Amino acid sequence: MKKSKIYKFLGAVVFLSIIAAGIFYWQLPNRHKAIVKSYLLYKTGIIDNQWDVSNDKIEYKMISPDFYIDGIYRSMEGPKATNYVQLTTDSSLIYITGFKVKAIDSKTKATISKDFICHTNIDFNDVSYYSIFNLKNRIGKQYPRMATLSHGFESYEFPKGYGVPMKGKNLLYISTQALNHNLKDIRKLIKHEVTIRYSKDRNTKPLMCRTIFIELPFDENDPYKSPLDPASNMCVPVETKNHVYQDQNGNKLSGHWVIQPGKKTFTSDVNGQLEIKDSLRLHAATIHVHPFSTAIILFDKTTQKVIFKSKITNHTDRIGITKIESFTSEDGIWLYNNHDYELQLNVNNTTNNTIEMMGSMSLFFYDKELDAILKGNELSD
Structure with missing residues (x-):
């Protein structure tokens, strides 16, 4: 084969590869x-x-x-x-x-x-x-x-x-x-x-962290089916590969889902995520939510009392969050293993479109066990 034909062939391959790559790229999320x-x-x-x-x-x-x-x-x-x-x-x-x-x-x-x-x-x-x-x-x-x-x-x-x-x-x-x-x-x-x-x-004083988050059930056979029953706590996941978990019965749950226009409250049991053996004293929490959230609440179902509520202020002139209230306490709040706790997320989607949503907290508890180790200086190199 002549060099000119080889160059033309290689040029055609490169050209077609660029077109294929472009098509692949524009189809990506x-x-x-x-x-x-x-x-x-x-x-x-x-x-x-x-x-x-x-x-x-x-x-x-x-x-x-x-x-x-x-x-x-x-x-x-x-x-x-x-x-x-x-x-x-x-x-x-x-x-x-x-x-x-x-x-x-x-x-x-x-x-x-x-x-x-x-x-x-x-x-x-x-x-x-x-x-x-x-x-x-x-x-x-x-x-x-x-x-x-x-x-x-x-x-x-x-x-x-x-x-x-x-x-x-x-x-x-x-x-x-x-x-x-x-x-x-x-x-x-x-x-x-x-x-x-x-x-x-x-x-x-040492703190240890426990991360808790909203995880919601979805229809494994038809995960993107919509609309859902407004009274249910079901969700439509953003995708079924990432941020997907299983409960103790093997049911799949999503931590990243879409919300419809309007107001709704999502709830999620967090006892398994907390893993409280006896009791823990809560001193701090960081919050992560997406725009159109209005509040996220750690709730004691046993006493029917709010442990703490983080109010969320959204921008009024554009999409975005102006402020998320944090939680800190030098005195602390006690949580117990014989109580039931849930995470509640209030949302208000003021657009006409579906919006992606997440809701989580990193909770920081006084670490009594580690404090004793540190005071005894029992550390490994």
Whole structure:
């Protein structure tokens, strides 16, 4: 075969491959387009793909790679980045006391609208974490998430005198995702600046985290059937692969679903997620919900009393959350293993379209067992 024919053949293959790739790309959901787009922009060096990290005695601060905002990215759809961080270079004991995230301009580093923040997750390796503290019986019992910051809940401090203990050489896994509900005609590079505050005060009381979230049943045979019975607590999941769980009877539940226009309350039993053996004293909680939520409530069904209620204020002139009320208490609130607890989420979808929804809390309890270990200095290297 002549070289000219080979070149024509290769050119045709490349051309057809580009067309096929284009067709495949445009058929992807928006969240998957963001992943592909970010990967290509990072790999080609068109946008910054590095984390900028700085650290001092009380704060660990990091700036994410660039996020290219070129259209609408609703909750869970935007470009994102992940990073492993080590708060100190030695193995000294520290206490995490707070978190903060803000959106900044990629070039000027000036603070910009929080409407570009979807969420920031702070996770830990439970095998390493609990092994160091000689608590191997806790490994695999809880989802290893320390906290979630999100749109409307961008900063949080634990009550005075409390913190989550870590040995400095332990790693945290940070993931942060961009958001844009409202600006259609936009071409903008942004970053997220994430701050983790910590202390070395050995008088700090240790907290442990239990993550609870709304998980709802759906029709496994026809998961996207709609409309549902308005009186039911059933849901239509966003998808059936991610954020899908099973109850003790093997029924599938979704933690990421769609809500119809109008008001509704969703409820979810959280006794299994809490795993209270005897009693626990609650001192703090971080909240994660999506726009059009109006309140999320931890409710004691046994006493028919609200443990705490987080009111959620939405923007009035655009989609987004203005403020999510947090919960902190130095005195604490007791929860008991012979009580039934549920998570309640109130929503009000004021649009004419379906909206994606989630609702979760990271609850922080005084850790009596770990406090005794720390006071006895029984730590592994």
